[in-house]
Amino acid sequence: MQAQRTPLECIFSWVMEDQIECQGCHYKALRYEEGMDLCLPISKGFDQQGRPQVVASVQEALSLFTTREVMDGEDKFSCPCCSSKNG
Numbered sequence: 069m070q071a072q073r074t075p076l077e078c079i080f081s082w083v084m085e086d087q088i089e090c091q092g093c094h095y096k097a098l099r100y101e102e103g104m105d106l107c108l109p110i111s112k113g114f115d116q117q118g119r120p121q122v123v124a125s126v127q128e129a130l131s132l133f134t135t136r137e138v139m140d141g142e143d144k145f146s147c148p149c150c151s152s153k154n155g
């Protein structure tokens with residue numbers, strides 16, 4: 069029996085697919101991350117006068133979110149093929 073999701077969970081839960089390529093042997097791994105809430109960046113940085121630049125739309129925030137690729141510490145990809153640590 070499948071767990072029923074509330075409408076709110078359907079809206080806010082997400083799965084992100086990440087393709088990672090090993091720098092050592094070019095093994096490609098797919099990684100999925102699932103979450104219940106999405107923390108979107110709403111700030112793009114600062115303009116020349118030092119004022120914060122806020123994104124204009126959810127779409128823009130989403131595109132900022134999906135282009136961010138930071139992998140370090142615990143999150144670092146370890147290749148199951150050649151065990152080389154990437155990054």
Ligand SMILES: [Zn+2]
Pocket residue numbers: 090091092093094095147148149150151152
């Ligand atoms: Zn490898």
